[in-house]
Amino acid sequence: xxxxxxFLDSLxxxxxxxxxxxxxxxxxxxGIGSVIAxxxxxxxxxxxxxxxxxxxxxxxxxVQPGAQREGAVRGAAGGATSLTLNDATTIATxxxxxxxxxxxxxxxxxxxxxTGSNNTNTQVIGVTPIYTEVHKITIQSGSFISQRDVDGxxxxxxxxxxxxxxLFGEDANPTGQTIRISDQTLTIIGQTASKGGTxxxxxxxxxxxxxxxxxxxxxxxxxxxxxxxxxxxSDVMTxxxxxxxxxxxxxxxxxxxxxxDFSIFSQQDILNTAxxxxxxFTTLLAGIAAISLLVGGIGIMNIMLVTVTxxxxxxxLRKALGAKKRVITAQFLTESIILTFVGGVIGGILGIITxxxxxxxxxxxxxxxxxxxxxxxxxxxxIGILFGWYPARKAANMQPIEALRYE
Amino acid sequence: xxxxxxxxxxxxxxxxxxxxxxxTVALSDVSFEIxxxxxxxxxxxxxxxxxxxxxxxxxxxxxxxxxxxLDGEDVGKLSDDELAEIRNRKIGFVFQAYNLLxxxxxxxxxxxxxxxxxxxKEERAKRAKIYLEMVGLGDRLEYTSNKLSGGQQQRVAIAxxxxxxxxxxxxxxxxxxxxxxxxxxxxxIFQKLNGEGHTIVMITHEPDIAxxxxxxxxxxxxxxxxxxxxxxxxxxxx
Numbered sequence: 114x115x116x117x118x119x120f121l122d123s124l125x126x127x128x129x130x131x132x133x134x135x136x137x138x139x140x141x142x143x144g145i146g147s148v149i150a151x152x153x154x155x156x157x158x159x160x161x162x163x164x165x166x167x168x169x170x171x172x173x174x175x176v177q178p179g180a181q182r183e184g185a186v187r188g189a190a191g192g193a194t195s196l197t198l199n200d201a202t203t204i205a206t207x208x209x210x211x212x213x214x215x216x217x218x219x220x221x222x223x224x225x226x227x228t229g230s231n232n233t234n235t236q237v238i239g240v241t242p243i244y245t246e247v248h249k250i251t252i253q254s255g256s257f258i259s260q261r262d263v264d265g266x267x268x269x270x271x272x273x274x275x276x277x278x279x280l281f282g283e284d285a286n287p288t289g290q291t292i293r294i295s296d297q298t299l300t301i302i303g304q305t306a307s308k309g310g311t312x313x314x315x316x317x318x319x320x321x322x323x324x325x326x327x328x329x330x331x332x333x334x335x336x337x338x339x340x341x342x343x344x345x346x347s348d349v350m351t352x353x354x355x356x357x358x359x360x361x362x363x364x365x366x367x368x369x370x371x372x373x374d375f376s377i378f379s380q381q382d383i384l385n386t387a388x389x390x391x392x393x394f395t396t397l398l399a400g401i402a403a404i405s406l407l408v409g410g411i412g413i414m415n416i417m418l419v420t421v422t423x424x425x426x427x428x429x430l431r432k433a434l435g436a437k438k439r440v441i442t443a444q445f446l447t448e449s450i451i452l453t454f455v456g457g458v459i460g461g462i463l464g465i466i467t468x469x470x471x472x473x474x475x476x477x478x479x480x481x482x483x484x485x486x487x488x489x490x491x492x493x494x495x496i497g498i499l500f501g502w503y504p505a506r507k508a509a510n511m512q513p514i515e516a517l518r519y520e
Numbered sequence: 521x522x523x524x525x526x527x528x529x530x531x532x533x534x535x536x537x538x539x540x541x542x543x544t545v546a547l548s549d550v551s552f553e554i555x556x557x558x559x560x561x562x563x564x565x566x567x568x569x570x571x572x573x574x575x576x577x578x579x580x581x582x583x584x585x586x587x588x589x590l591d592g593e594d595v596g597k598l599s600d601d602e603l604a605e606i607r608n609r610k611i612g613f614v615f616q617a618y619n620l621l622x623x624x625x626x627x628x629x630x631x632x633x634x635x636x637x638x639x640x641k642e643e644r645a646k647r648a649k650i651y652l653e654m655v656g657l658g659d660r661l662e663y664t665s666n667k668l669s670g671g672q673q674q675r676v677a678i679a680x681x682x683x684x685x686x687x688x689x690x691x692x693x694x695x696x697x698x699x700x701x702x703x704x705x706x707x708x709i710f711q712k713l714n715g716e717g718h719t720i721v722m723i724t725h726e727p728d729i730a731x732x733x734x735x736x737x738x739x740x741x742x743x744x745x746x747x748x749x750x751x752x753x754x755x756x757x758x
Binding site: 426434435513514 | 575604637
């Protein structure tokens, strides 16, 4: 029997019992389909997070108070108080620092703000005018905090689009309205353009106030929660980190870098942490899908065992007519591989369609990696061999006489 | 009795089954020779061991001890694959229950053994047709078993057994499930084949059927109780 004959024979046998064949294939379809869809979802998440982080600015360094942790994303809010405005000013003016273009001192706190009868919980950041340059924020209407506002501790605020829709309704013009923060009334002088982002990267759910106003009038603090630095280019990031680090160590009178009471993050550090989190997420999803694939494979083995039992007499006859063990094995293995391969193809197509719909829903990028498709086909054929092997061997090892007597 | 090597030679065949602590002796010291071209019937009551003997002759089972030479070859020394080849090429087996593949045409059933023998594809249908015509079913090639009578199905089985020109044709109660008129037809075919030189060994418990053979071996309790030529060989009526 050559391969083509074997293939056509097995195909013929499988189509004799369409219901059973379809159900067996279904298990594999779901398994492969979910692997492809979920891995694609995971990868879409990874890419989405990555591009959001990248939109923060490629040359951005963030200094935060608190001890250095491996790949930490941010220190505890309101934790250490080791960063001061003087630190920021020194970085900006010191001749030791040759790689930094702009310095943005910041004080941020999450708090409740109200207007009339509406309120919302949002992030309030005390900033200086250089903030928009360093964080690439654009103004949609009105104007941003000015140096006069900082020097004069004026009670003004600039709001992000999320805050506008939470307090005043979508498309409302907030300029001129007032809001209350920590028992102080501030007047809105502008609105920022939407930048998107989710979770801690959400740059639309923010209220900007002058730094001095935040520190002295709203929150009674004389330290900074972060200093954002824009490096001159992405090539000098590492050098910039070193320069700023040593300067701050000296200012804080520390000689051992491991005792630093601050940490400096680059966008790469944040990216690394995020990507290890999202790739864990993807692995988890893939693991879940793999389990469903395993169940599908067990289903195949089950069906093949039933088929072998049902065809006991036929197997006995074939052996009595001279079929060798390997021919019987090949016959049943081929059937099982056809089942899993067809299941793999259908599952692959469904998986791609599903991930297309998911990406539309979540506005994640639509990614199908060719590797995962090739892998899916290889795995589905492999499952056919793995789970079809035992039933096929069982058939091949039957004793012709007993098989022929089987009722 | 010619002096050429016998086509079947069994020496001191024993078959003992061991279930738990119970030992059943199915065959006990069975020895005989069958020459090429003979038509032998093996008779005996149920439990006499004739089916067991037939399975050993058909290389479907191995004796517990003893020797079985088929065309000079020691079957007991063959590997699994070699046994399969013997079953394919040297032995044609006809079963009581026909054992045709269900939902498959007569033609495809007769082709089946050829697929294990590497007969080229183009030749298979041709040969199958020849043998089906020989058993009188030339006009029923595309019929599946559910459309054929018992006798017709058995004839398909005979064609299948012959299609690779085996050394011996073994038949296990070939007419057991068939009405007497068609049973006579089957015997006609056997005698015709025997006339053409085929060696036929047939099991039956019916004396009327055994009468068609030229030699009858009687088995009783696993032993040969009689082995003699049939002087009253009956010519089949059709």
